Amino acid sequence: MSKFKVNLKINNIPVSVDEGTTILEAARKLNFNIPTLCHHDDLCVAGNCRVCVVEQKGARLLTASCATPVSEGMEILTNSMKVRQARKHIVELLLTEHNADCTKCFKNGHCELQEISNEYRIGDHVFIDLLQEKDRVQDISSPAIVKDDSKCIRCQRCVRTCAHLQAVSALAVTHKGNKMRISTFLDKPMNDVICTNCGQCINRCPTAALTERSYIDQVFDVIYDPSKFVVVQTAPATRVAIGEEFGLEPGTRVTGKMVAALRRLGFDKVLDTDFTADLTIIEEGNELLRRLKEALVDGKDVALPMMTSCSPGWIKFQEHLYPEFLDNLSTCKSPQQMFGPLAKTYYAEKVNKNPADMIVVSIMPCTAKKFEAERPEMRGSGYKDVDFVLTTRELGMMIKQAGIDFNKLENEGYDSILGDSTGAGVIFGATGGVMEAALRSAYEIVTGREVPFSNLNIKPVRGMEGVKEAAIKIKDVKPEWKFLEGVELKVAIAHGLANAKALMDRVKEGKADFHFIEVMACPSGCIGGGGQPIPTTMEIRKKRAAGIYDEDEHMALRKSHENPEVIELYEKFLHEPLGHRSHDLLHTHYYPRKRH
Amino acid sequence: MTRIEEFVKEQAEKHGRERSSLMPILQAVVQSERFLSEEAMVAIATELDLSTADVFGTASFYTFLDTVPRGKNIIRVCKTITCHMKGKDAIIATLEDMLKVKLGETTSDGKFSLLQANCLGWCHKGPVMLVNDEIYPEVTPEKAVEIIREYLKKTK
Structure with missing residues (x-):
């Protein structure tokens, strides 16, 4: 047109x-x-x-x-003079209802209202302050998100995010006139409503009305405590985004600098969630093949399509809105939660540490991971598997507080073991990545050959389209997989919960015959996660995705099943995928929740 | 299915399941139940595939869509400027005394709720009082007592 x-x-x-x-x-x-x-x-x-x-x-x-x-x-x-005057007054009016305690505010220096007030040097109170003492209450019910109405300017970015990008609408405009506010169903605490903790509202809030629940002080406390052995894991998407906190271009790969910074912060060991991402592929890939076998050979009534379970926002979304599909979710824990129990069992034994004295910290692009770590079932090791979850933003803040000049750091590598990874683990950070990693391994397990895509890059599952679909024909299989001969494996990928909902409605209506579905709660996947540097735009997310795929291409190994530490883990500890130990440590179950 | 869920379903059959059906359904529930309970709002959200926060957000915008339990009769005294100048405070004080409740409360027998309302459009005949859907212009404290006595008789 x-x-x-x-x-x-x-x-x-x-x-x-x-x-x-x-x-x-x-x-x-x-x-x-x-x-x-x-x-x-x-x-x-x-x-x-x-x-x-x-x-x-x-x-x-x-x-x-x-x-x-x-x-x-x-x-x-x-x-013009008229514009200037009006704009200044508008900001002054917004400030009459804003708790401008900037020096102690979590968003100090990252606040759009502060920025524009600074530009106009607004300080004098032209209008009467309308914020009342009783309004200065924070909702800290959620382990992931803090809601502070005294900072809210009612711009409704969060409401639109929650409705249009995420199809959740945990937040809505309620009441009217001077009582109008952004609130939940019956003004309930955030932890008691349908909120998935995805944090997309935080990424778009111009002030500090919505922020992550910060655990920076608690993490520094355990670092300073000599009796604690503190290990840290870093999610795939953090390494292409943390640079933004230090003025680098979105998508700049700073894995080595991030590792160096974590060491300087005082973590005893710097390990990688990419390792457990690779492990997830082995467990989840085998789970998919087992479900396919049960469906095609044994004629069992197994739940298909199987759906990924890496994204805790997506999990909670399903528990609230599609509880009848909980059996379709892979029972695999997310890579973060696979890491925790392995660190406190297998790894603790290897490094001769008492797991009671071990603290596992994760650096995540995600706020929902904070909630996930608190789930009561996440105690496979006998201890709380992951003690503290920090967002990429919080890590940036810690590095600044510690006086580390991030951009001047020399690259360093991850510690061993639980530090080795492949390119397949890295691409978990972008939408379609888990699918691509799973296909790279599953196809090879079944046929003995690499996936038929140039340089292992499965382009059809990449990109920013809301729902992606692909089919891959399985031919010339190994004898033990002969039931898959000629099967066209159909997959779908959705990112952003509104897209996930559209896909789920198709599945529910029986209009989708996929075998495997990947869903990431956040738009563009983890690189656009609710814990990532602010601001976020499609352009920024595309750059971060490019960084992820670049990182993948630069890895020596690019298939999860070739990760030597994963192979060793199975030989020495887990023995087999979906085995007894895996079941205890790496798999979980889900609970239906109310739809409000 | 609970009674409310069934009622909401009937209303949805009648008014449709579009977003624009929300208002008539909310009104019907208030008409029948005198307020929107948590259960009712969840049922409406489920029936119309809306979020509960959306349903509550809409309900909380409208004074006449109550989200807290109300008595069998709802008294609303106009609080806006004309009625204020014509003595609505005296009426409220008298009714508070008569019903042994404060403004905003419901009597312990559940027969009356005493509330205020924004302008009811009867400024020329203030002060006005609305009981359920019935308007009473130019009320005095004495008249108000009389009117409420009549309702008391009618209410079991």
């Missing part, structure tokens, strides 16, 4: 843009920066905060530039 061009002038400079472009987008094209708060590139237009107002020549009222499409002959001023 060819688009009509619209001609207008912004600050007296002529510009021609596609019909339907907003004034804000047209101004950006000319490099005029208009501040925004409720606007977000990932979300639909709201137009409620008004800080983006501009003056249109001939119009009596100012116009919200984020919500107004351009029209022919328009003349816009983005910085």
Whole structure:
């Protein structure tokens, strides 16, 4: 469809843009920066905060530039006296209801409201402060997300995120007038509602109304405690994003620097969740093959399609909204939760440490992992398997607090054991990655040959399309897998829970005959996780994904079943995939939850 | 299926399951139950495939869609400026005294809730009082007592 061009002038400079472009987008094209708060590139237009107002020549009222499409002959001023004054007043009004305790705020230095207040040097209280003492209450019921209404400017980015990107709507606009707030069902605590803890709202909140529950102090405490042996694991997606906290381009691969920084922070051993990602592939791949065998050979009524279980936001989503499909979820724990019990059993024995004195910390791109670690069933080792979960952002903060000049660090490697990984483990960080890693191994296990894709790159499962589908024909199988001869393995991948819901509804209606489904709760997968550096946009996420695939291509080994430490783990400890020990330590079960 | 779930289902059959069906269903439940219980809101959300927070958000916007239990008769005294100047405070005080409740509360026998309302559009005949769907203009404390006595007689 060819688009009509619209001609207008912004600050007296002529510009021609596609019909339907907003004034804000047209101004950006000319490099005029208009501040925004409720606007977000990932979300639909709201137009409620008004800080983006501009003056249109001939119009009596100012116009919200984020919500107004351009029209022919328009003349816009983005910085007239009227605009400047209005914008300043708007920010001042927002501040009358904002708990501006910036120095002790978790978002200090990363707050969009603070940034725009700074630009206008707003300090004097022109208007009466409306925030009351009783409003200064934080909801800390959730182990993952802190909700602080005294910081909220009611821009509703979180509401739109929760509804449109995640199809959860745990948060909604409630009450009205001066009592209007962003709240949950019956104003219940966050931990008691349908919230999946995905943290996408945090990634888009312009202030500190929604933040992760921080465990920085607790982690420093155990690091300083000489009686504790503190090991840390790092998720795949952190290594292509942590650099952003230090001014590097999104997607910059800083694995070596991150490892060095963790060592300097005082962790006793720096290990890798990528190792257990590889292990997940072995367990989950075998689980899939077993389910297929049971369905195709034994004629058993097994739950298919099998669905991945790495994403704790997705798990909670299923428990709330599709409890009838819990049997379809792989029983495999997520890589984080496979790491915990292995560290406190197999690894503790190897390094001769008492697991009671061991602390496992994870660095995750995720807030839901904080919730996952608290699940009562995650105690396979006899201890709490993962003690503390930090987001990528929290790690950035710790590195700064410790005075480590991140960008000048020399690359260092992970400790052994539980530190070795393959490219297949790394790509868990991007949507489609678990599927690709699983296919690389499963296909080879069944046929003895590599997957028939150039350089092992299974392109059809990559990319940012909401729901991806692929089929791979299995031919010339090994004798023990002859029931799979000629089978076309059908897979689907969804990222972002709204896409997952669309896919689940197809499955529910019986309109999807997939064998295996990968779902990541967050848009673009873990690289777009709720614990990743802020801001997030599609462009940023694409760069991080490129970083992930680049990291994969640079790995010596790129198939999970070739990870030597994983092979050793099976020889010396687990003995076989889906075996007795695996069952005790690496697999779990799920519980239906109420839909509210 | 509980009684409420069945009722909500009937309403959904009648009004449809679109998002725009939410308001008539909420109103029907309030009409029948006098308030929206947690169970009712969950049932509506389930029936219409909406989130419970969305249902609550909509309900909490409207004063007449109560989300806390109310008495069999709901008294609403207009609180806006004209009725205020014409003496709504005296009416409220008298009713508080008569019913032994404070504003916003429900009598222990569950027969009355005493609330305030925003402008009811009867400024020319203030102060006004609304009991259930019945409007009473130009009330005095004495008249108010009389009116409520009548309801007391009718309410078992």
